[in-house]
Each structure stands twice: as C-alpha cells, then as structure tokens.
Amino acid sequence: MQEAKIKDTSFDLGGRSFKSRLIIGTGKYKDFAETRAAVEESGAEIVTVAVRRVNITDRGKENLLDYLDPRRYQILPNTAGCFTAEEAIRTCRLAREVGVGDLVKLEVIGDKQTLFPDVAATIEAARVLVKEGFKVMPYITDDPVTCLRLQEIGCVAVMPLAAPIGSGLGIRNPFNLAIIIEQAKVPVIVDAGVGTASDAAEAMELGCDGVLMNTAIAGAKDPIAMARAMKLAVEAGRLAFRAGRIERRLYATASSPLTGLIG
Amino acid sequence: MPDAFSMPDSIATSTMPTIILNGDPYPIDGDLQLSALLERLNARRGRVAVEINREIVPKASYSATIIKPGDNVEIINFVGGG
Numbered sequence: 001m002q003e004a005k006i007k008d009t010s011f012d013l014g015g016r017s018f019k020s021r022l023i024i025g026t027g028k029y030k031d032f033a034e035t036r037a038a039v040e041e042s043g044a045e046i047v048t049v050a051v052r053r054v055n056i057t058d059r060g061k062e063n064l065l066d067y068l069d070p071r072r073y074q075i076l077p078n079t080a081g082c083f084t085a086e087e088a089i090r091t092c093r094l095a096r097e098v099g100v101g102d103l104v105k106l107e108v109i110g111d112k113q114t115l116f117p118d119v120a121a122t123i124e125a126a127r128v129l130v131k132e133g134f135k136v137m138p139y140i141t142d143d144p145v146t147c148l149r150l151q152e153i154g155c156v157a158v159m160p161l162a163a164p165i166g167s168g169l170g171i172r173n174p175f176n177l178a179i180i181i182e183q184a185k186v187p188v189i190v191d192a193g194v195g196t197a198s199d200a201a202e203a204m205e206l207g208c209d210g211v212l213m214n215t216a217i218a219g220a221k222d223p224i225a226m227a228r229a230m231k232l233a234v235e236a237g238r239l240a241f242r243a244g245r246i247e248r249r250l251y252a253t254a255s256s257p258l259t260g261l262i263g
Numbered sequence: 264m265p266d267a268f269s270m271p272d273s274i275a276t277s278t279m280p281t282i283i284l285n286g287d288p289y290p291i292d293g294d295l296q297l298s299a300l301l302e303r304l305n306a307r308r309g310r311v312a313v314e315i316n317r318e319i320v321p322k323a324s325y326s327a328t329i330i331k332p333g334d335n336v337e338i339i340n341f342v343g344g345g
Contacts, residue, residue, distance in 0.1 A: 025345025035343060050344025053285040053337065059305040064341050080344050090317075094339050097312035097319050165345070192345075214345030 008242055011209060013046070013187060014103045014135035014156045016074065020045045021204070022234040023076065023189065025214025029223065032067040038217055039068060042227035046074040048105055048212070050081070051095045070100045076137070078105035083118070085125035092129055104129065105159070105191075105212075107139040115165040115192075119146050123153065130154040139191045142172075144179045147188075157186050159212060162203065163193025166215040170199040174206055181207045197226075197233035204237025205245065280332035289336075297328040304338070311340050 011018045023046040029035040039047055047068055055061045068075070077095035082088040085108060092104045108125055110118030117140050129136045135156045140146055142160040150158050160180055163169035170193065171177065181188050187209035194200050194213045203211050211234055220226035281288045282295075291300075297313060297320060313320045314337040320328050330336060 026343040027345045029343060032343075048345055049341035051339050052342045052344075054304065054306050054311055054340045056285055056287070056289070056304060063307070063310045064343060065310055075341065077341065078344055093319055094312045094314060094337075095341075097322070098339075098341065099309060099322070100341075212345075 008238070011187065013074075013137070014101075018045045018074070019043075020231070020234075021210040021238060022200070022230055023048065023210055023212040024217060024227070024230075025078075025212070026064060026068070027214050028218035032062055032064060034223060035064070036067040038223045038227040039073070041224050041231070042217065043231045044073075046076050048076045048078045048214070051077050051079070051091050074103065075100040076103055076105050078139075079107045079125075081109070082107065083109050083121075085121040085128070088121070088125045089128050092125075092134055093132075096134070101135075102133055103135045103137065103156070105137050105139060106155075117141055117161075119143070123149055126150055126153050126155055137189070142176045142180065144176060144183060147180045148183055151184060151186050155186060157189050157209075158184060159189045159191035161192040162190045162199065163195075165192040166219075167193055168195030168216060168219075169193055170195050171202050171206075174202070177203070177206050177208070194230075197229040200230050200233040201237035201240070204234055205240050207241055210234075282330055282332060283335045285337060291330065291332065293332070295330045296326060297330055298325040300330060300336070301325065301338070306338060306340070311338050313338050 011021050020043045022042055022044045024042050024044045025048045026035050049064060079088040079091045082091055088106060088108045095104060096102050106122060106125055108118045108121040109115055119141060122138050122140055126136050126138055130153055137157045137159055138150050138155055139159045147158040147160060162171040189210040189212050190203040190208050191212040194216045200211045217223050217226045217230060279290045280293055281290050308322055308325060316335050
C-alpha cells in the first residue's frame with residue numbers, strides 16, 4: 001500500500017512505541033492455544049492479563065506467559081475485579097513484582113451489574129500509583145472532566161468506555177468521546193463495549209488513539225476470524241481518520257460532471 | 264486431660280504447623296524457605312509475585328525469606344483477563 005500523505009503519529013505508551021493500535025484482552029478463550037492464535041491474528045502488541053492467586057492444587061497447570069512471551073508482547077496487567085482503590089493498588093504492586101514492567105490497566109469497579117467504574121476510587125488509586133512510578137492506564141466513564149483529571153494526575157493514557165464491559169453495544173456517546181479526544185494530551189483508548197468491527201472502526205475514525213477489547217473477539221463464534229476483522233477495522237478506521245472524511249451535507253453533490261451531457 | 268471428643272477441630276489439628284496460603288490453611292513442617300515453597304508448588308519465580316503478611320517480597324529475597332507457622336502468604340500469577 002502506498003503511504004498515506006498525512007503521516008501517522010507514533011502510538012507511544014509509557015515510553016514505548018507501538019505499531020498496532022489494537023489492544024486485546026486474554027480472557028474467555030477456550031484455552032491458551034486459542035488465546036495465542038487470536039493475539040497473533042489480531043496483530044496486537046499489547047495484551048491485558050488479570051492478576052489472580054496461583055492454583056495450589058493443580059501443580060501442572062500451564063502459565064499464560066508460556067503462550068504469550070513477555071519479550072514479544074507488552075503485558076498489561078489489569079485490576080479487574082477490584083472494587084476499592086486499596087485492592088487495585090495492592091493488585092498493581094503485586095503485578096509489577098512479577099516483572100513485566102510498570103504499565104498497568106487500572107480498573108476500579110463501582111457496580112457489579114453494569115461494571116461501570118467507581119470514578120472517585122479510580123482517581124484516588126491513580127494518584128497513589130502514579131506517585132509510585134506506575135504508568136497508569138485507567139478504564140473510566142466517558143466523561144470529559146474525569147478524563148481531564150486523570151490526565152492531570154499523570155496517567156499515561158485515558159481509557160473511556162464505549163459501552164458496558166462485554167455488552168457489545170458499540171459507541172453509545174460519540175460526542176463525549178469527541179470532546180475527550182479534543183481535550184486529551186495523552187492517548188485516548190476506547191476500552192469496553194465494542195461489539196463488532198464497525199464499532200472499532202468508528203472509534204478510530206473519531207480520532208481515538210487505540211481500542212481495547214476482549215469479549216468482542218473471544219466471544220465471537222470464530223474468535224480467530226474476528227481477531228483479524230478487528231485488526232483490519234482498527235487499521236481502516238485509523239487510515240480514514242488520517243485521510244480526513246468529507247463533510248456531512250444535507251443535499252446531494254453530483255459525482256459526475258454536469259457538462260458534456262448528451263443532448 | 265482434655266476429652267478428645269470435646270476438643271474443637273482447631274486445637275486437634277494445631278499439632279501440625281500451618282500457614283494461610285492463598286486463603287486456605289496449608290501444612291508446613293516448620294520454618295520454610297520461600298524458594299522451597301515455590302519449588303514445591305511448581306511456581307517459577309519469573310511467573311509469580313509473593314506477599315507475606317501483606318508485604319511484597321522482592322524476588323531477590325526469595326531464598327533468604329523464611330515462612331513461619333501462622334504467616335499469611337499470597338502467591339499470584341497472571342491469568343487470562345480483559
């Protein structure tokens with residue numbers, strides 16, 4: 001493909017540059033082999049993982065990192081399942097000790113049914129974690145003011161939700177996202193709510209720097225095919241954003257010359 | 264002399280030293296090197312992180328760290344998640 005005229009800016013997160021703007025989660029796959037196949041097909045260079053107790057009874061259990069080499073992939077531990085700032089901070093400290101760096105996805109849930117973030121607790125945790133040298137990527141409501149606060153605290157990205165986690169509802173509030181993108185000096189990554197490829201493309205067309213998803217790929221009938229679809233959608237959406245779409249108009253403008261018509 | 268039938272379970276098993284490992288009682292033979300426990304659990308140091316009594320143990324201290332009966336030990340690793 002010929003290079004687009006409008007040069008792409010590099011996708012930098014926490015001091016590293018990435019080519020892929022698709023970040024994918026590793027939950028809900030049939031097994032680690034399928035996880036790895038989906039990650040490879042998606043082209044993602046950053047993958048999220050959860051932090052959980054080691055299985056004491058099953059000594060032979062395989063480890064996710066045996067399938068996703070931390071030298072090849074940026075491992076992004078998340079604090080999914082944490083309902084307080086304290087739990088999230090403790091989880092991040094443990095995750096860093098595993099030894100995959102200090103980039104973390106901060107997620108403090110405020111409500112079990114909607115899995116919407118607890119905004120106050122997320123801000124509180126972010127403040128502590130940034131002070132401790134973590135590179136914090138917070139999952140947060142699509143609220144422009146909250147995103148500004150998180151940016152001021154020193155988060156390396158803001159990750160507004162498109163819709164509830166795992167809902168597949170797509171981008172519920174593109175106008176808020178547009179405001180967040182306009183105000184942000186750090187990368188804006190849509191996290192959660194993507195259902196299919198067009199949702200990912202829409203996020204990128206709005207000017208998001210990246211998209212993070214898990215269920216949309218892992219829950220598809222064919223996760224490997226959907227991983228590829230998402231890779232293409234993120235690339236297409238980004239390219240369309242860089243190319244600059246036409247203005248929306250109410251009336252038609254003819255595509256063919258109005259002169260030289262047969263008469 | 265206590266009657267065996269009236270003895271609560273917690274006293275009956277107290278002869279075996281235990282720690283709390285990932286939330287559950289886990290018997291140990293006495294003081295135990297953290298690195299030995301990890302080996303016993305087949306947990307590789309590059310894949311886990313450890314907390315003892317809520318304090319993180321740096322990897323460099325695994326051999327020098329001794330787990331004592333009654334300690335609360337958490338060993339975590341990464342699993343699939345979004």
